[in-house]
Amino acid sequence: MWQRNITIFRKYWKTILFPNFVEPLLYLAALGLGLGAFIQQGGINGQPYVQFVAPGLLASNAMFAASFESTFNTFVKLKIDKIYDAIITTPVNAEDVVGGEYLWAGTRAALYGTAFLAMIVLLGIVFRQPLVTSWWALLLPVMLLAIGIMFSVMGTLFTSLIERIDLYAYYFTLVVTPLFLLSGVFFPVDDFPAPVPQVAWFTPLYHAVNVCRELATGPSVGVLVDVAWILVFTGALALIPVQIMRRRLIG
């Protein structure tokens, strides 16, 4: 299943990679440098704004990549091209298909994420404003895979329940975008009055952002909590879309 996806990806990678790549870069430039210039010398908790924002964008990049893959792309495969119907007549059955798709969306997120990470490091060097300051950042590609799988599970869950492609508007407007704006990507949420930080703690991107930020600039032990949260959340949800998809594909 994974192999099928990567075969197709190889054909189109340039057109796919480009926008997904450029967009976070634009955000980084506009907000990091633009907005950053307005933020006082102390930056955010001692961190220059650009350095604060970059890992946030990294995490959200992974979220978007995995979310698009597990929503629109999966829906098309499911209902429009009906690829999965053909596949489940082979020994690859519904569980395998979903698992393969999780892994693929995760891989895609990790691929884009790693490319973006490389960019960030490079920019940091070029502009003498280091954005990644820790060797722990080498673990980021692995974490990005995990983050990608996490969002893929979420997206697949939504996909498995809907019948029409236009319903994704709800998913992106009510889930993805709020997460993007309120998970600590652009400004820390920890200092907000209760219950904001508490609510944020229960959302996936918050932890993804924390992991990325910590690994980029030197983690504290607290990062283990975030990693654990991601793993537990993903594990708990993962089987649900499998069951639903299985029922959808098999009468």
Added chain:
Amino acid sequence: MTEESTLEARGLKKSYSGFEAVKGVDFKVFGGECFGFLGPNGAGKTTTMKMIYGAVIPTDGELAVAGLDVYHHEREIKRRIGVVPQENNLDDELKVEENLLIYGRYYDLPSKLVLRRAEELLDFMQLSEKAEATVEQLSGGMKRRLLIARALLNDPEIVVLDEPTTGLDPQARHLVWDRLRELTDEGKTLILTTHYMEEAARLCDRLVIMEGGLIIAEGTPGALVDEHVSPQVLEFRTDHRSLEELVPILEAASDAVERTGEESILAYTDDADALLERVRGSGTEIENTLYRQAGLEDVFLRLTGRRLVE
């Protein structure tokens, strides 16, 4: 000594929230034969096929494919069968040959083997020229042939074909029939559904007639005809009034009569010449007379009062 059956169903049922698609069917398929399910649309043939290849789980009953029961051994079964589905679910994003290569991977076959088989199968189905074409560029007939090639990648002992030639022009249809016959010659077991009488008569060693979720007849094509209808059929077409006059004459002189429209009627007999003379002798005006051998279509008509293809 009774032959081991390759596929056996007993009391097989499928219901979808209130609608009973398959109401309890029994059948046995033996190795190396071509077994057919003949019936109109909505008879339950596709649902039965889907239960065989695992796309639908039966509501009740037993079903064993290659000796393995479908409730517990679906993966093993899928390894040994090939499926040509009714709808066209080729992978549009892949080219023709790639479709086969990727599909072969789903069976966990080594890549070299898949490559070799893909080439052989494209050749077998006369698609070698189109190996690098996109799926969109293929005609309907070619897509069907590709689906058949795909179904054979894992060299299955049993091939399930759901309406394999529906929508194909006669030339494409004959090509497919030839290839399918070659497969049975090789010893593969073929299970197919169709609503075309000619296809069933030509290809199938044995068949069942299905209607409304039940099997209403079973046997070889020849035996079914012998059992249920007289061998010869005369079709008379004329104006409504003359037809009314004709009915009692036909009913007296033939084995069975079926009204097929306002202005047409079928009479079954084993002596068409005699019947024809009686009709002519009666002096009723006939516009058109058609003579043919009785076929499965007539068997179906006899058993259900309806035509196979409405």
